[in-house]
Amino acid sequence: MFFTVLERSLSLAQHNFGTLLKTGWAYILLLVALNFAIGGSLMPESGFKTVSYMTEPVAAADEGALRALAAIANLLVGFSIAIAYVRRILIDARDFPVAFGARNIRVILNQIVLTLIGALSLIPLVIVSLLLAAVTAGIGLLLLFLAPFIALMVVQRFSVVLPASAVDDPLTLRESWRATSGFGWAMAFAALVMSLLAGFLVGIWAVVLGVSDGLMPASVLWQQIRSAVFPMGTMLILVWAFASLHATFYGLIRERFAAQLGLRQEDLSKAEAQKEAARERARKALAGAQRMNRR
Incomplete structure (x- = not known):
């Protein structure tokens, strides 16, 4: 089951990258414009020393606040891309190129709840592992090492509410937990691998943009473009990886429901x-x- 879930997630992502671009093209342009405007306002006279305004050292409190707002805006647009992408591959929905409404809010609220569940799962595990480490160092350290993975498993079992909300399926957290019985560790393993893959691809994206300085003529305009496309590309990679992952989870539990009904x-x-x-x-x-x- 471990490799089945991972293989299906990777296959879905591989065969639907074009779908991501088709459903998210308007949001991609919005991301570029948003980051170009913010990056231009934060660009020092000497230019950026790193690949993007997002990776520059914070020189002042107001810069940090503006960058935080930019991160929130990027996340909101990223959620919109993910919703459009999941809706296309799961129910072949062809929504308006740019939309933000109650559906988006439900997905975002569910993500906030999942984040809180992850934190509430991790904190007691860390406390217990530290207490055990004081008595039996080996077991305590092992539990401390496994604690993030256990918390990840808990979150993934609840996470099916995200694609369900995207396709207007009123799946609850309790139903998600029950529906993913027996899939928890496989889901956590797949999520871990997809996280590593996304991190690797973001790193490659940063290197490509960094190397581009030697290929493009030095100019302020190119620095602004590079600064804008880095967070845009990063958001696309994250959406592509995790939306494909959770769409796979949703498909698996729907297959299980069909099997339980004898279909x-x-x-x-x-x-x-x-x-x-x-x-x-x-x-x-x-x-x-x-x-x-x-x-």
């Missing part, structure tokens, strides 16, 4: 075909009625 894949396909046939008959009937009205 096979053939049954699901047959039901979809029947629905499509009914829609086609309805369209033909409507077209016939319209022709009669014109006569």
Whole structure:
């Protein structure tokens, strides 16, 4: 199960990178414009010493506050990209290129709740491991080492509410926990690998932009562009990795529900075909009625 979940997540991500760009193109432009404007306002006269304004040392409190607001704005846009991406690959939704509403707020609130669950899971584990370390150093240190992974497993079992909220499925935290029974460690392992992959790709992205200085003519404009596209690319990588991961989780539990109901894949396909046939008959009937009205 460990490798099945990971393989399906990687396969989904690999085959849907184009889908990410198609569904998120408007948000990508928004990210570039947002970061270009903020980076331009924070750019010193001597230019940036690092790849982006986001990676520059904080020189003043107001710069730190503006950078924090920029990070929040990037996250909000990133959530919007993730929602559009998940909706396209799960239910083939074709929403307006830019949208922000109750659905986005639900997903963001669920993410905040998951973050709190992770913290509340990690803190007691760390406390217990430190107490054990005072008595039996080996067991305590082992638990301290495993504590983040255990907390990650807990969070991932609840995390199916994120793609569910994106597709307007009223799945609750309790239902998510029950539905992922037996998947917890595999989900945590897949999340860990996808996190490492995302971190590696972000590092590659930073190196590519850093090397570009030697390929592009030195100019203030290029520094501003480079500064803007780094957080944009970083956000795309994170969305691509984690939205694909959680879409896979959602697909797995829906397959489990279908199996529990005694439905096979053939049954699901047959039901979809029947629905499509009914829609086609309805369209033909409507077209016939319209022709009669014109006569």
